[in-house]
Amino acid sequence: MAFGHGTHLCLGQALARVELRIALETLFRRMSGLRLAVAEEDLVHTADKIVYGLRSLPVTW
Numbered sequence: 115m116a117f118g119h120g121t122h123l124c125l126g127q128a129l130a131r132v133e134l135r136i137a138l139e140t141l142f143r144r145m146s147g148l149r150l151a152v153a154e155e156d157l158v159h160t161a162d163k164i165v166y167g168l169r170s171l172p173v174t175w
């Protein structure tokens with residue numbers, strides 16, 4: 115769903131998946147203590163923009 119569907123399905127999704135796998139694996143390897151700094155239920159989701167997401171993602175390590 116993140117890469118759209120139909121005629122306008124993301125042409126870069128294969129590249130994006132590889133980049134995300136490398137970036138996230140590197141992040142969690144280098145910062146193995148990375149975790150949420152707030153309770154999960156306190157995260158505020160946004161639906162008022164083109165891209166769905168979180169208002170903020172406080173973390174600690």
Ligand code: HEM
Binds near residue numbers: 118124
């Ligand atoms: C996490 C990264 C990415 C996400 C979440 C993403 C998401 C999307 C989405 C949702 C669409 C469809 C937009 C629509 O329906 O109008 C799209 C289209 C497109 N994306 Fe991506 N994209 C990402 C990375 C990339 C990369 C790395 C490239 C190129 C190197 C790329 C190239 C394109 C192109 C050319 C289209 C237009 C396809 C068309 O209209 O025929 N995207 N992308």
